[in-house]
Amino acid sequence: MSREKPYMLEVRASGGMIMTTVAVAVFTDIFLYGVIVPIIPNVLVERIGVPQSSVQKNISIALLAYAAGLLVASPVFGFLADLFQNRRLFMIIGLLGLLGSTILLCLAHVLWIFIFGRLIQGMSGAAVWTVGLALITDSFAENNIGKMMGIVSSSMSLGVFLGPSISGVVYARAGYYALFGILFGLICADLLLRIFMLERKDLERWKPSAENESAVERDIGFVSDNTVSIGNVEPTADRSTLKSQKKKKPKVPVGLKLLKNGRMINGLYMGVIIAWIFTALESILPLHVETIFNWNSLGSGLIFLPIAITSLISPLIGHWIDKHGPRWPLAAGLVIACPFLVLLRLPENGAIGQIVLLFALFTLLGLASSMLLPSSMSEISACVTAAEQDKPGIFGKSGAYGQAFGLFNLAYSAGSVFGPLEAGFVTAAEGWGTTTWTLGLISFVSAVPAILFTGGYLFKKRTSRNIDGQ
Template identity: 40%
Template sequence: MSAIIPWIGAFLRTGRLSSSHGKQPALLSLRSAKPFLVTVVFVMAFTDIFLYGLIVPVAPLALQNRVGLAPDAVQRWTSILLAVYGASLLVFAPIFGYFADRSSSRRFPLVLGLVILAAATVMLYVGRSLPLWVAGRVLQGAAAAMVWTVGLALLADTVNENELGKYLGVVTVAMSSGTLLGPLLGGIVDNYGGFTDVFIMAFVLIGLDIVLRLIMIEKKVARQYTDSPVSSTPDVQNEPPQHNPIDTEIPISSNPTVRLSKTPPIISLLRSRRLLVALFATFVFGIMITGFDSVLPLFVTSTFNWSATGAGLIFLPIFLPAFLGPYIGHLTDLYGPKLLTAVGFLSALPSYVLLRFVDHQSLSQEVLLIALLALIGISLALVNAPIFTEIVHIVIAKERSQPGIFGPGGVTAQAYGLYNVAFAAGTIVGPLFAGFVRENSGWGTMGWSIGLVSGFTSIPVALVTGGWAGGKRWNFRKGRRQDDESVRELEQISSRENLGTQSH
């Protein structure tokens, strides 16, 4: 056993069954290619969301028939299990992000995350008691935390900075595909095949995912085997030299590998008002995207007398616009995240307010509801990819202005850990808030109250996201903004250094 462990560790780190770097792993160029690594991230994101949704239509009946819950307790425990998933994501995301940034390999934590997901799926399949189902949901949340911190960090390591939005938009397509297909196929397969067939489908997808995660080779690992280094931002060597205003306008430390501050990296990151606004926007986005979960199926069932199938399909207008993600991400790369995100939050306000006019059964009312939900879906799509991108650009701007401030491992995974904390908090608050307001004040009040929150969020987003509104414009040639906040911090450091030199 002791002889097996070293080559397993070597394989997880380097892609070879030996720790020696003398010989290249097989198919190195393919396994470390940008399209392949983006595909790996796409599949892992799809797998996570798909398996989460796959359980939704089968859980109520399974809790009643397999666990033995009374029918009047099924609704309560279904909601509790959803909340447990969100709480687990909230707790584990920053922890996994911290350790991922200090790991020598992104692949090792990603494989570990998939093992956790497989264990969670087994627990849900064999579970005939509530503790097993709760444990399964906890592990599902932990596995999701690994995907949405380390997976997004891997993507940021792989693609160019000026195309990050486009590829993060591809990830939003994976999210939407999993969200749509998980519950749909879960219900169909359970209806025609049975409970076991649902989980066979889950294990097949996990098998595909684990193969992709095992054979991938990160860019930084591939560089160890190549004579001409494989850049962590590929194809950049083919681009003409670009002038970085920060390089010449502001002096920086002569030793870029030395951290300029002894403050813990995550604390330094949290001092950024851009990050705080991005996290607040993520929290509100979580409320908006999950608020309908607890009220929309009940509303269409009671108002339009729709079946359970119709109650599920009503979410299509919300999620289909997310397939515009790559295009919206590309616009983010060109014009920055400020305008798109602010327009997304502000444009959702009238759509939410107008939901109050859907109040009785008729064809025109059904059409109106679908149209309003589609507009809300477009607004959410305008927010999702730009906020994803903003998180990475905040880290890049601070690292560029103060080289080495975050240490050799960086904080990309930790930044996405904070993103997941904010999103998970929103997914917990959203269904509870929407359900409470609708139950006590009605459907119309629920709509305008969430709309007001969305409209208010557009104000700090318009002022701070992508850099202070009064600062420099987005650099269209490079697809990034010189971060005013980071520039000021660096000016202060340089001023202190100059004063120290003069005093001597």
């Protein structure tokens, strides 16, 4: 049965449309995540009635709930996206979950409802990150992946750090419900984009002439290239083809294959560390600046603005990664971040010079951050691509990009759990200064495996090696 060609197919399935949709999806998810950071102390005290002595603990719990949702849902979305090969559907499902979580957060006057809303928000975010990053890898050539991941990184950074900035301003000037009005508007715009977008495979389906419907079906991908044609192929060829196809089936689950590779393990470790450092800062900074500067939610939000601005160079970093690889930008970002994390202990009062120092340090941390995310995400993609090139069919017909980014999100969410926990406990026990130097130490030490193992072992002669370790 013939099907009608989708309206504006070439535009909807273009690389620009796909990149715009994923970038907006990432921004929306992270913006909604970050909106709560500067206002959460006020919300907990004024709307929910949490005692002041329990505010820091519940800030950490709210951030952990998001991370837990991401942790649980990332591998699930990765598996389903690879299994059904329909990235667009799962991105729409994720956004509907995000809408539901935003309604819960908007209406919550009870702590457990507020925490549950953050949990659902994390689960919906898993769809964006797992499926969205896999969609980019599907849609662009390998030598452009770094630049595309740089755009994603910019969107993420803008969401993480513009979210607190804008929420601080709107909450202080117009109130809680005005802020959520902005969020619902952003979700609606994002939904329109996700519905309008089509995948590159949808464009491929319509490349053959409409007169040859069987050719269209082969292009769709529902009929495998290895499927036996009944017409002109000898039975012996059929058996040979089927035998070859059978050999290509993975002997172990794809997720386990990915975890057998040292390069992939290193990439996942980098995801843990990056999330650890920056979510730790997000969890303790608002309360700290309120204490030393006597700032309200407006000031707490604006402190994140320098990182949002510096994140705009991430596509340039990604372009460099496409040409030279992610090893040195990743290592440099970790080394550069170390001293500026440690120096965050210096601002101690509300003097103008102290405020300028804090903003300067955050600007320099933003430069480091712009190197880290594109590098780590490009490394995950490159690891899977290298395995496929060394041994075509190693992951079966469903591929592994969805599951690879599912594992990356799993690692990132684990870091988002450990970071706020460590920062919250250390700050409570030893103070802000101890927390900053421990984060700096974690960053510096992690630069060593980044240098040694990103892109493959540094001192080993470059040879083909697939994810089976063969």
